Amino acid sequence: MNIAVIGGGAAGFMAAITAKESKPEASVTIFEKTDKVLAKVKVSGGGRCNVTNATFSIAQLIKNYPRGGKQLKKSFNHFFTKDTVNWFESRGVPLKTEADKRMFPSTNSSQTIVDLLLNTAENLDIRISFKSKVSTIKPSEKGIELTINGEILVFYKVIIASGGSPKESELEWLKSLGYKIVKPVPSLFTFNMPKNPITALMGLSVPNVITSIKGSKLKQNGPLLITHWGMSGPAILKLSAWGAQDLAKLNYNFSLQLNWLGVNEEELRALFTTLTSSRKLMYKHNPLEIPKRLWHFMLNKLEITEHQIWNELSKKNKNRLINMLINDEFEVKGKTTFKEEFVSCGGIDLSEINMQTMESKKHKGIYFAGELLNIDGVTGGFNFQAAWTTGYLAGKNCVA
Ligand SMILES: Cc1cc2nc3c(=O)[nH]c(=O)nc-3n(C[C@H](O)[C@H](O)[C@H](O)COP(=O)(O)OP(=O)(O)OC[C@H]3O[C@@H](n4cnc5c(N)ncnc54)[C@H](O)[C@@H]3O)c2cc1C
Known part of the structure; x- marks a missing residue:
């Protein structure tokens, strides 16, 4: 059971860790096009990483998403803010809540979050392949074929967590697979x-x-x-x-x-x-x-x-x-x-996805997570929450 996760950001790490913890015998590889992973986590929240928000009612939580709130309700029923807090705290990273409900690691440093994700991935034997840009994806009889730096590799399941981009051209490789894309524009x-x-x-x-x-x-x-x-x-x-x-x-x-x-x-x-x-x-x-x-x-x-x-x-x-x-x-x-937090609105249309499992409705075995989806939140930790939730669901369901 070999699983490819495309993108080494918050959503990709959450997906890879959840897949491997749910199915230890699976072989999980994160393909990251640059030579760095978790770059946005590192600079997030002014270097403090606003991990989530202390809004513990799903009805209230979804009001903070200009796009995707209604659809996220289904996903939040499986993993939401409370689960994020437990996820980090049970792994030895306590979070603190500020007066405006933003939640940060109590160390006040995003490095704590980066270290936790990196160490967890390493302990689970998740491979990270740097400078590995995925340029095409094609479901075939053998599995799901990815072109990575010109080489074709076949996987049992693929999780796409390649992040948001205000440039529509960055989503071209997915558009050509027939996915409906909502034109990305900047938000925040x-x-x-x-x-x-x-x-x-x-x-x-x-x-x-x-x-x-x-x-x-x-x-x-x-x-x-x-x-x-x-x-x-x-x-x-x-x-x-x-x-x-x-x-x-x-x-x-x-x-x-x-x-x-x-x-x-x-x-x-x-x-x-x-x-x-x-x-x-x-x-x-x-x-x-x-x-x-x-x-x-x-x-x-x-x-x-x-x-x-x-x-x-x-x-x-x-x-x-x-x-x-x-x-x-x-x-x-x-x-x-805004230098503190900037996201793209637009991306993969949510009607293409089963929001309970994050699996594509068009292609079995392909899952989506994170900012490349047409989901975005206001400031306050809501964007990471969407990445943790969709990453968790994609990871859990791809090995179910
Ligand atoms: C400066 C800044 C501060 C922020 N602060 C906060 C905050 O405090 N709280 C909050 O909730 N949100 C914050 N956000 C938003 C939040 O960081 C993002 O919503 C979140 O990181 C998205 O995670 P992701 O994993 O979906 O995407 P990303 O973190 O963008 O990760 C995607 C990864 O995929 C890689 N990739 C892309 N295409 C390919 C490909 N074809 N092949 C291989 N790899 C590929 C990219 O290089 C990247 O590493 C901030 C954003 C910015 C810019």
Whole structure:
């Protein structure tokens, strides 16, 4: 029983280890096209590896996947966040949970995860073949034929875990086998606002904003970070993930609408009724939940001077200020892929796969796992969780 795993990333290692642990007599080889394995795990989570997320309800968990959530439900029923925690902890790698539910190894180092996967594979006698690019795959009577560096090798089962790529051409070898591919585009990126004066506030973070794309239903909330090139932070990254395909079609040129306070107009107008009876200076008295630098920036933009007293604010300026606080608008021109976590949306269409086993519906004996599938999550450990789950299922079922 010889099994080939294509790709030495998180999904490939999980698949290979699970296959070998489930069927020790199987011979398992990971074919990796580069001279390194687990490269993304190593750089993930800013070098700390955000392994998973402390969301232990499947119904809640699937809400974090702009693509694939519904289909993943079937897979999560077999292996989800709780199983990931057990998997690592039972192998001597305890995980810790941060306030926002992200889970990291308690060592705070991605090397701990890399070492665990490498050592486990070595102890199980899993072969790793470096610089081995698989260029074709063909089911035949003998088994599944792979062309690896020009040589044809035949396997009993094959797990494809070759990762995501924003280039459609990288998936050509699978397309030619007849698989439906959803055109890949980037997800989890930040918004560029070249030369916008707001970038002078770089480094500033606003705790709870609502972000939306003008002319669409896309809307997210959470903290926002102003950067030297535009805007970032969870409220932007989540919007980029849910809007990945729409924003690609707009060529990343669109209007971003911001509600800086995350409140509705009625609530804000009620608050303003109290404020505008005060004799305090507007520059000094900012009872709203926005940082001082941003408050001054807004007043400046509206040409409200340092001497302006709240109860002398004209009706016109009051309306302009309210509008700016809850309906501000910024032109986005381009994107920057977030250095901490970047994924591809798109890939192998999930209708091609049995999501309980990860086996191809077209070809018996071929399994898929990881980011090459049309699955992607928001930041927070959800992308690795999808890789662990699909890798585990592919590994388990290919030897069942
Ligand atoms: C900088 C960064 C940080 C991230 N941080 C996090 C995080 O903290 N938490 C989180 O959940 N997600 C994170 N992600 C996303 C996460 O890393 C990926 O979703 C996950 O690694 C995907 O795993 P994979 O095994 O499917 O693919 P990959 O890790 O991309 O592995 C695929 C492997 O297959 C090899 N390969 C490709 N084609 C072939 C071929 N034809 N033949 C042989 N080998 C091939 C590739 O060289 C690669 O080694 C991060 C991503 C980036 C870029």
